Amino acid sequence: MSETAIKPRIEKIPLKEQLAQKLPVLLVPVLAAVGLIAIGNPASWLTLTVAGLAMGMMIFIMASGLTVVFGLMDVINFGHGAFVAVGAFVGFTVLAWLAGWTASPSVFMNLTAVLVAILAAMLVTGLLGLAFERVIVMPVYGEHLKQILVTMGGLIVAQQMIYVVWGPDELHMSRPEALQGSLVIGEAAIEKYRLVAVGIGLALFLGMRHILKNTKIGLLVRAGVENGEMVEALGYRVRRLFLIVFMTGSALAGLGGVMWGLYQETITAHMGSEIMVLVFIVVIIGGLGSVEGCFIGAMLVGLLANYTAFLAPKVALISTIALMVAVLMWRPQGLYPVVKAK
Amino acid sequence: MLTRLLSGDTPRSGLLTALLLIVLISLAFAPFLFPGTKSLETAARICIFIVLVASYDLLLGYAGIVSFAHTMFFGIGAYGTALALSTTGPSYGALVWGTAAGAGVAALFALAIGLFSLRVKAIFFAMVTLAVASAFAVLVSQMSWLTGGEDGLNYKIPRELTPAFKLIKAKVFDVSINGKILAYYLVFFAAVILFLVMLRIVNSPFGRTLKAVRDNAFRAEAIGYRVVWYRTTATVLSAVMAALAGSLLAIWLRYTGPATTLSMEIMIDILLMVVIGGMGTLYGAVLGATLFILAQTYLHYLMGVAAEATSAVPVVSTLVAPERWLLWLGVLFILSVYFFPTGIVGRLRAGRA
Secondary structure: OOOOOOOOOOOOOOOOHHHHHHHHHHHHHHHHHHOOOOHOOOOHHHHHHHHHHHHHHHHHHHHHHHHHHHHHHHHOOOHHHHHEEEEEEHHHHHHHHHHHHHHOHHHHHHHHHHHHHHHHHHHHHHHHHHHHHHHHHHHHHHOHHHHHHHHHHHHHHHHHHHHHHOOOOOOOOOOOHHHEEEEEEOEEEHHHHHHHHHHHHHHHHHHHHHHHHHHEEEEHHHOOOOOOOOHHHHHOOOHHHHHHHHHHHHHHHHHHHHHHHHHHHHEEHHHHHHHHHHHHHHHHOOOOOOHHHHHHHHHHHHHHHHHHHHHHHHHHHHHHHHHHHHHHHHHHOOOOOOOOOO | OHHHHHOOOOOOHHHHHHHHHHHHHHOOOOHHHHOOOOHHHHHHHHHHHHHHHHHHHHHHHHHOOOOOHHHHHHHHHHHHHHHHHHHHHHHHHHHOOOHHHHHHHHHHHHHHHHHHOOOHHHHHHHHHHHHHHHHHHHHHHOHHHHHHHHOOOOOOOOOHHHOOOOEEEEEEOOEEEEEEHHHHHHHHHHHHHHHHHHHHHHHOHHHHHHHHHHOHHHHHHHHOOOOOHHHHHHHHHHHHHHHHHHHHHHHHHHOOOOOOOOHHHHHHHHHHHHHHHHOOOHHHHHHHHHHHHHHHHHHHHHHHHHHHHHOOHHHHHHHHOHHHHHHHHHHHHHHHHHHHOHHHHHHHHHHHH
């Protein structure tokens, strides 16, 4: 039987199309090079580039969950920002409890405290994601209009609950000893925390890529994005898979929240809805549902925001909008369109 | 005649008619029924928000498009009037051309956003408008040489519309007829006219097609309607209406700033008003805006009483503290999206059938 099987014909993609697929990846170094020319001074360019990459990594962490959730279940969660804020506040509380650890000169103790804070925040936001999915999102599958409204309502309620629990004032979230200050390389000063943020973000991206490309659950997620009904017909519970992805996405938003809180050093209940603007821009640029696109989009937005903040501070946010418009003119579905427009 | 004025879209429910009449009469005679500055402020706010919310309903309820840029258009209208009045002085000419310019700019912006993002998906539009609107708000607060930044603009309006002007010496029902009352009636009649115009729009063939596009865009396209054109036109119309509402606010407050026109809080308020009042029925905007603003103004007081009463119970008293009223409205909002997607008006109409 098997020897008579017809050999599958694998079509080779022409070189031109392969290049076209790889093209968006080149955007990041191109943007960095343009930034170097515009700024002129290599030292400040290095500082800004690291800052931009750190910011991009954090946005990526927050946006990745959103984009996969959309790709898999066609659900857009406007309340995603609430997880970011809750994560930051939980992280703040844990770090405050562990004040002895964060103030101690030992790097190990500092990092453990941050790790504990991150884990606690991820646990809380993951559980919150579970509740959010069950109570708020589940009744409105397949209805975009209601999804937007209901998740927006969830955001309002969550923000108000933060006020109830943590009070209305903005809180100061200080970094532990080891992550304060900066390294000086040549003339460029690079904040230590930004390097840590780049490290965590990169590790997360590679880990996520690995899970999506090389594990069974990743395979299911990718298949679900492509054609959910077919996966369901083959006997997999897409709903449960989706719940796991939703919880993971929420937990990642919580992680992003802690990191963003440590980056900005002040947290407010509204930080979620503020950061969501950047997250949405990144998700749109990357193409809804695409993790790679989201990563590239986050890098572009982070770098561009930092370069323009240095060159022309007043147009920083406008520049990211301009970037979004430019990308959409070039590729109306974003850099890597995964989900076909329905 | 009355049916014609309402474009054939009568309330179709006894209770709804009664409620609408109460709102109309209370607003029409507000200066005499509820004397005092605070209640007049509230009445004018209600008039302006009825127009604003109805224009949003045109988009959300009739065209099925979620936009987060509605306050941007509101703000453009307000800043148009405010800039014209503050740069060329308090004349009626400036007032008119400022308002017209605001509406024109809002229409252009809406056209650009619509053409560029309505082709794809409703969700896409929501995200793009959210991003654009917040960028606009930041831009306005940073261009302080033009817009006064965070402080906003204070300016004079024509003298006839200020409290210093007395129309007649005598008092009517113990209320002196000054310019403030004239300004109120300017806002009131403008709101009534704009509302009737919107009622005309949604009950025209255009409005019907819009509903068809909302319910099944694919089918509407197949029948031969150009869906993108209809959606974009609806966006532009609603933007112009929002800009006009913004101009009314600018005239009434004699102040325009980011917090009163552009903030995300107002956007969320509008969303709550539309959904609680009833999507897809302009009358819902009337009830939603009225209830919401009354709640905003007076619920604080009630919740203060509740918080006093429960101050012994630790958690409950924080939950019902006056500052937390939005929490309860948020819960009400979610519940109404699930259980009463047609809002108060839909309920009332269904109750009759």
